[in-house]
Amino acid sequence: MASIPSTGLQLRSLVKKEGTLELSLVTVDVPEPKPEEVIVRVDASPINPSDQGLLFGSADLTKAKASGTAASPVVTATVPPAALKMLAGRLDQSMPVGNEAAGVVVRAGTSPAAQALLGKTVAIVGGGMYTQYRCIKAVQCLVLPPGTTPAEGASWFVNPMTALGMVATMRAEGHKALVHTAAASNLGQMLVKICLKDGVPLVNIVRKAEHVTVLKDIGAAYVCNSTAPSFMDELTEALAATGATIAFDAVGGGKLAGQILTAMEAAINRTAKEYSRYGSTTHKQVYIYGGLDRGPTEFTRTFGQYWGIGGWLLTPFLQKIGFEAAQKLRERVASEIKTTFASTYTKKVTLAEALKLEEIAVYSRQATGEKYLIEPNRGLS
């Protein structure tokens, strides 16, 4: 085992109370692990949409400014006053960022569980992953199968567990098929593979014609393009064919959630036996789990009275199912990390490169097929 440095770089996000976002790299001590802890050399950590809220603090990135040096860049941007109000709880605190990562255990505490991990490639989750060395409890490490690289294992938690959580939620709430939006994303492709494997009918909604092809190519049966003139008809057909009455929506803003409920109601009413003044008595649900469109959500209530729209998050889902059920899902992810749960990245960057304005301009769009991976130790270890 190579010796490791006593300090490492860490990406930080600071929102000052006067309304300025400041992104920078700071040098932090690599701590001595406690008996039950290990030090993971973070080799790969993705930039997920769910990281960007904390990273950017709703700042206006179109006017971001760069300063500092290439090795120690600083980015500043203005946080609009309305957004600043929502950030009261984090003002003037320099916050580490990054939900999940994979890397190699380079130092271990004295406990047998920690020692057993030395040299292993592990996947971890818990925040502060945009860093060179991350101290974490041994029990929180998921050992990746032999031959798995950190880059292959880095997106092991947020997308895979969310996709598995959607299918589990669908079952728990009594639905037999589901709808997913922004469906050509890494997460969406995982969901296509899970549903094919588990025999769950899935209706995919995408926003570009080329994304229809992406999903058809991996075996998706139903892919509807929301920008096509025939969208509502095609969606209704797919819903009637699958019986899907629950949707997971990554978009959030605009009319899509309401369109899905309207099409569900139309699909159900095709087989209605008699007039019901409150619409069908089948509960229709849309969970908004992302915010690709931060604008207002708007819907016209033309889908009866048996409906719901609400937020969905991975954390409360995992709390609800409990540690053991969640552990089974984690183990499934590990065993299928190169197939069902494989991720692809547009670009791999160092911590310093992640703070270049031209890179931020690309990955902050959160466009499908433009996902970044941070490699905090590339060229350094």
Add this chain to the structure above:
Amino acid sequence: MASIPSTGLQLRSLVKKEGTLELSLVTVDVPEPKPEEVIVRVDASPINPSDQGLLFGSADLTKAKASGTAASPVVTATVPPAALKMLAGRLDQSMPVGNEAAGVVVRAGTSPAAQALLGKTVAIVGGGMYTQYRCIKAVQCLVLPPGTTPAEGASWFVNPMTALGMVATMRAEGHKALVHTAAASNLGQMLVKICLKDGVPLVNIVRKAEHVTVLKDIGAAYVCNSTAPSFMDELTEALAATGATIAFDAVGGGKLAGQILTAMEAAINRTAKEYSRYGSTTHKQVYIYGGLDRGPTEFTRTFGQYWGIGGWLLTPFLQKIGFEAAQKLRERVASEIKTTFASTYTKKVTLAEALKLEEIAVYSRQATGEKYLIEPNRGLS
């Protein structure tokens, strides 16, 4: 017991497939009751918002036309094509209307249960109440306390059971206080009285300054006027004071549902200990149970990820709690019909008067304090 006629008048709503609504009075036979049935002379039946969907079939009432005679009026209006699509299940069927009523049992089947009701003033529910004589099972009749008039007992089900259902839903879903909109309505006033009696904190939202006074006068502690410039501040104060995290909204359209969620989140965050990037972890819920504003519902998601908006209906609530629990609620309504569950009416009309264009113009607005009561047998029995 006076002899009863062999036929009676009944109000009917017909939507023809070419898109015309036709309201009329038809003469129907008064049936011979089966052993377990009774004939109720309907003396009073309210026109609730929940009756008007079936009654008017989304027709454009601003251009309604009157024909027929004063005793046998006919009203016609055009149903817009978009609305017509939603009515496929009822086209070309002449439909009786009216959810609930009260009256006197004037004929009874041979069973002891039916015979025991002869001459009693009873409250009934089940549709087709805008009629002079309604045949119904004895077991479905709720005997009103002695001294209760049919007019006092007519609105015994829809509003009282909905108000009780809201409080029960609040408890069942783990909330400790609730919010109600269009709160100066008959239903809203019942809810104020229930909450005072049961010690449940209630935040009332109204749309007119005079409605604040109406509710304060009957003891409401928190009344916010959504048209006041200080609305959001006042609402947030009331939510912080009560801890209300569930709302029942009769309006549906516009921004109100989202404003309530935003104010709930602001109230919760006043006591937040640390920054949470997904907002507070307290689930906030708005149930839309009415549609006073039929326009689009619009909200900006500035209230974290722990939220839901959905439809709420009395019928599935009653199915969920079961017959015995529902029966207890019905009995409470009967015993408090002149106090907690008292209703007031702007005007009392006959069946024929209910089809006058000038009356329709008033009651179809569904404005607070403009509720009508139909008296199908006034001046006739």
